[in-house]
Amino acid sequence: MSLSWMAVLLLASTSSTAQTVDTSSMAAELEELRELVKKKTKPSVRTEPGQESVGPAPPTISFDKRMADAGASMGVYTRISSVIPSDESFAVTSPIGALVRIEVGAEFAPTSPVEGFAVQLGIAAGAQSRRIYDSYNGLLGLTSLHVSGVYRLPIWTYFSTYARVTGGVDWAHLSLREEVRGTEIDDVAVGFSGAGTLGTELAVPVGYTKQGSGEVADQWLGFYFEVGYALHTAHEFDELARDTNDDTEPARIRRVGTDGGDVDLSGVVWRMGAAFRF
Amino acid sequence: MKTKSMFLLFAFAGCTGTDLPIGDTLESVGPEVVASHLVWVNQTAASVVWVDPSRDAQPRALGVPQEVQHVAFGPSAVLVLGRSGEKAVLDAVAIPEGDRTRIDLDTSFERALVSPSGRFAVLVHDAKRSSSAPFAAQNHNEIAIVDIVDGTSRRVSLDTESTSPRNVVFDPDETRAAIVLDAAVVVVALGDDRRVKVPLKLPGGERLTPEQVLFAPDGAHVFLRTSATPDVVSLALSDDGTAIGGSLNFLAVPGAERLLDLAVPSRDAYDGHVLAVFSRAGDEGGSLAARIDANGDTATTTQVGLDGAATRVDVLMDGTVLLHGSPDVLGAVGNPVVAGWDPQGGRVEEDKLAGPAMGPPAVGDASAFFLHEAEGGTATALTSLAIRRSDARLGVALRPLVLGGKVKSYASSADDGRVVLGVDIAREDSGAAPILDGYGNKFAGETGALAVVSPQSLEIETIVLDDPVVRVGVVGDYFFAVHEGVVGDVTLVPRDAIDRADALRFDGVLLTGQLDQGEQR
Numbered sequence: 001m002s003l004s005w006m007a008v009l010l011l012a013s014t015s016s017t018a019q020t021v022d023t024s025s026m027a028a029e030l031e032e033l034r035e036l037v038k039k040k041t042k043p044s045v046r047t048e049p050g051q052e053s054v055g056p057a058p059p060t061i062s063f064d065k066r067m068a069d070a071g072a073s074m075g076v077y078t079r080i081s082s083v084i085p086s087d088e089s090f091a092v093t094s095p096i097g098a099l100v101r102i103e104v105g106a107e108f109a110p111t112s113p114v115e116g117f118a119v120q121l122g123i124a125a126g127a128q129s130r131r132i133y134d135s136y137n138g139l140l141g142l143t144s145l146h147v148s149g150v151y152r153l154p155i156w157t158y159f160s161t162y163a164r165v166t167g168g169v170d171w172a173h174l175s176l177r178e179e180v181r182g183t184e185i186d187d188v189a190v191g192f193s194g195a196g197t198l199g200t201e202l203a204v205p206v207g208y209t210k211q212g213s214g215e216v217a218d219q220w221l222g223f224y225f226e227v228g229y230a231l232h233t234a235h236e237f238d239e240l241a242r243d244t245n246d247d248t249e250p251a252r253i254r255r256v257g258t259d260g261g262d263v264d265l266s267g268v269v270w271r272m273g274a275a276f277r278f
Numbered sequence: 279m280k281t282k283s284m285f286l287l288f289a290f291a292g293c294t295g296t297d298l299p300i301g302d303t304l305e306s307v308g309p310e311v312v313a314s315h316l317v318w319v320n321q322t323a324a325s326v327v328w329v330d331p332s333r334d335a336q337p338r339a340l341g342v343p344q345e346v347q348h349v350a351f352g353p354s355a356v357l358v359l360g361r362s363g364e365k366a367v368l369d370a371v372a373i374p375e376g377d378r379t380r381i382d383l384d385t386s387f388e389r390a391l392v393s394p395s396g397r398f399a400v401l402v403h404d405a406k407r408s409s410s411a412p413f414a415a416q417n418h419n420e421i422a423i424v425d426i427v428d429g430t431s432r433r434v435s436l437d438t439e440s441t442s443p444r445n446v447v448f449d450p451d452e453t454r455a456a457i458v459l460d461a462a463v464v465v466v467a468l469g470d471d472r473r474v475k476v477p478l479k480l481p482g483g484e485r486l487t488p489e490q491v492l493f494a495p496d497g498a499h500v501f502l503r504t505s506a507t508p509d510v511v512s513l514a515l516s517d518d519g520t521a522i523g524g525s526l527n528f529l530a531v532p533g534a535e536r537l538l539d540l541a542v543p544s545r546d547a548y549d550g551h552v553l554a555v556f557s558r559a560g561d562e563g564g565s566l567a568a569r570i571d572a573n574g575d576t577a578t579t580t581q582v583g584l585d586g587a588a589t590r591v592d593v594l595m596d597g598t599v600l601l602h603g604s605p606d607v608l609g610a611v612g613n614p615v616v617a618g619w620d621p622q623g624g625r626v627e628e629d630k631l632a633g634p635a636m637g638p639p640a641v642g643d644a645s646a647f648f649l650h651e652a653e654g655g656t657a658t659a660l661t662s663l664a665i666r667r668s669d670a671r672l673g674v675a676l677r678p679l680v681l682g683g684k685v686k687s688y689a690s691s692a693d694d695g696r697v698v699l700g701v702d703i704a705r706e707d708s709g710a711a712p713i714l715d716g717y718g719n720k721f722a723g724e725t726g727a728l729a730v731v732s733p734q735s736l737e738i739e740t741i742v743l744d745d746p747v748v749r750v751g752v753v754g755d756y757f758f759a760v761h762e763g764v765v766g767d768v769t770l771v772p773r774d775a776i777d778r779a780d781a782l783r784f785d786g787v788l789l790t791g792q793l794d795q796g797e798q799r
Binding site: 089178181183238242250251255256257258259260261263 | 714763781782
């Protein structure tokens with residue numbers, strides 16, 4: 001709970017008590033209390049020497065409604081994510097049963113950097129490999145372009161909770177490379193994905209800008225963790241083949257690809273990372 | 279510390295481990311020809327994979343949910359013998375339909391032998407490959423007869439003094455099978471419970487170990503080559519409808535020292551005689567060939583002596599007998615002998631090859647091809663042997679050919695007698711495409727080629743492939759060439775259009791359906 005809210009509650013309780021005591025002495029005490037509240041809110045307002053702070057107290061913490069009204073913000077993020085597919089076929093290329101990826105992207109929040117709705121656009125990429133059949137290296141890479149909508153709800157001090165809905169398009173690449181001869185067959189599959197996650201974020205102000213006689217926080221660093229479920233369309237690797245160049249001279253003998261089957265990457269997903277919003 | 283952190287991260291990321299056997303070494307068998315398809319069995323992943331050469335379709339795969347212990351290829355199905363949990367099972371996968379029939383077995387067996395038509399299979403124990411199945415005790419003197427069509431199995435106790443069977447041969451009508459053991463033959467009826475046990479012993483009691491067993495084309499005899507006698511052992515079978523009877527005859531040939539090979543002609547040409555080749559007593563390097571009456575009638579037995587050391591006998595399509603062999607088998611020196619013999623006409627002609635043969639000949643209608651390494655090891659000599667028979671004489675014509683490159687494998691097509699050879703040649707200027715992977719000279723090293731030789735004209739057609747060859751063969755109307763690698767790389771070439779434009783290459787056939795393993799289990 002913020003100091004501002006504490007002050008308001010304190011003022012309210014003081015006002016109700018004043019009805020049973022001497023009002024003149026209470027007025028003086030109230031004035032002292034107001035001064036105290038002003039001092040309490042001081043840490044988030046920088047007043048130049050010799051200047052008086054004017055206007056409403058500037059926003060300082062994530063759940064402060066006045067701060068949330070600060071306007072649109074942009075941001076960038078980076079995070080690590082992992083989906084834990086329930087499809088056992090995924091084990092062909094992953095010894096750990098999870099596909100870990102790095103995600104980067106940008107965010108636009110139309111109303112507040114720490115509260116309300118935001119939209120994110122980013123890419124995610126990662127790969128898992130394992131040695132299969134004692135002679136091949138299997139590598140499954142997944143690159144996604146995704147859009148997500150986030151709704152943040154402040155809960156306590158710098159903490160907020162949020163819900164995220166993500167949709168995207170996936171490019172999955174499966175390659176099998178023989179270790180001794182170096183021959184490789186591979187295939188690319190395109191699919192779609194969606195995910196719903198719930199998370200919590202710690203957003204702390206790291207930059208300020210002048211507003212009137214003081215400064216308000218306008219740069220935020222967020223650290224967050226979320227968990228949910230991701231749905232992927234099955235990636236069908238039905239044309240596993242050598243990566244040939246048809247323009248060779250002499251031309252190659254015509255090839256028929258191999259249907260390696262499909263893998264469904266749907267499963268529990270978690271993400272954690274950092275965001276810088278301004 | 280870093281490793282520990284990564285482990286913790288991954289432990290957080292997801293579960294570890296899988297039941298999929300992809301971490302094991304890939305063990306596979308094939309390709310073999312089944313119903314004009316090329317078929318592999320991925321034993322590690324327990325899947326059957328097949329390629330239809332007549333279409334540009336992708337390979338197909340079917341999982342067989344079991345721990346595979348043995349694979350047998352029949353004419354129209356693949357039999358996969360193994361264990362599913364605590365149970366011994368046999369899966370029969372029909373090709374190309376991909377229908378799987380599971381037959382539960384009462385106990386585990388290590389080998390399956392399929393009858394020529396594919397209707398029956400005999401399951402036997404193999405002391406050398408005792409299964410790891412949790413069956414506390416096994417009676418190795420027991421077999422199972424499986425009716426693949428009906429999907430039934432029954433156990434048969436052999437009751438002999440021998441251990442596990444050495445071999446199984448089926449009679450041409452597939453009514454009986456001869457189970458060959460160390461010192462006995464048990465002939466069992468495939469459709470009922472009748473059987474006859476025949477101990478293999480000399481009159482003095484010495485045990486005979488079978489080394490070669492043939493069923494006569496009419497099913498009336500089983501011919502055996504054994505360890506302790508130069509005689510052809512003939513097991514005459516009788517069947518009165520209620521019981522199977524058997525009696526042994528020892529068919530001796532005067533002057534024979536050691537029985538080396540047996541052969542019988544095709545069913546159409548069979549007239550109750552078995553062909554045999556022997557080393558000749560008192561003549562090191564000489565040999566004898568004989569056509570012996572199965573019942574021991576010496577009046578119809580004929581024989582011929584050869585100066586060279588013939589060790590093998592083949593019967594050509596026209597009934598002519600081809601005798602050939604390696605002298606080193608008999609401890610002699612010199613080039614291999616080849617001879618054509620007309621047993622009924624009494625004519626024989628003998629010649630010698632230019633050098634040691636690389637293996638058994640590719641035998642055609644009235645011809646055979648012998649391969650031997652040319653001097654220097656960079657070329658292969660090919661000797662075409664044609665036996666020309668007229669009313670007056672029989673002639674053996676040897677015509678040498680020399681192929682650039684080294685032959686890795688060869689096979690013949692039974693219907694037209696053509697021989698296909700897989701040859702490795704220098705890639706540079708060969709017509710092969712550049713190397714796909716790697717750096718530097720993209721035309722370095724060797725590539726493979728197929729050379730197809732016609733038996734009469736000796737016309738040679740060649741096609742250069744894009745990778746070295748390890749094995750060639752014939753599947754339906756196609757020649758196939760298996761390339762290096764463990765996951766099944768193969769090129770198919772139509773037999774009537776031997777050129778690169780009509781060839782088709784498959785890569786990684788054994789990887790078919792690998793991502794679906796989890797669904798198949």
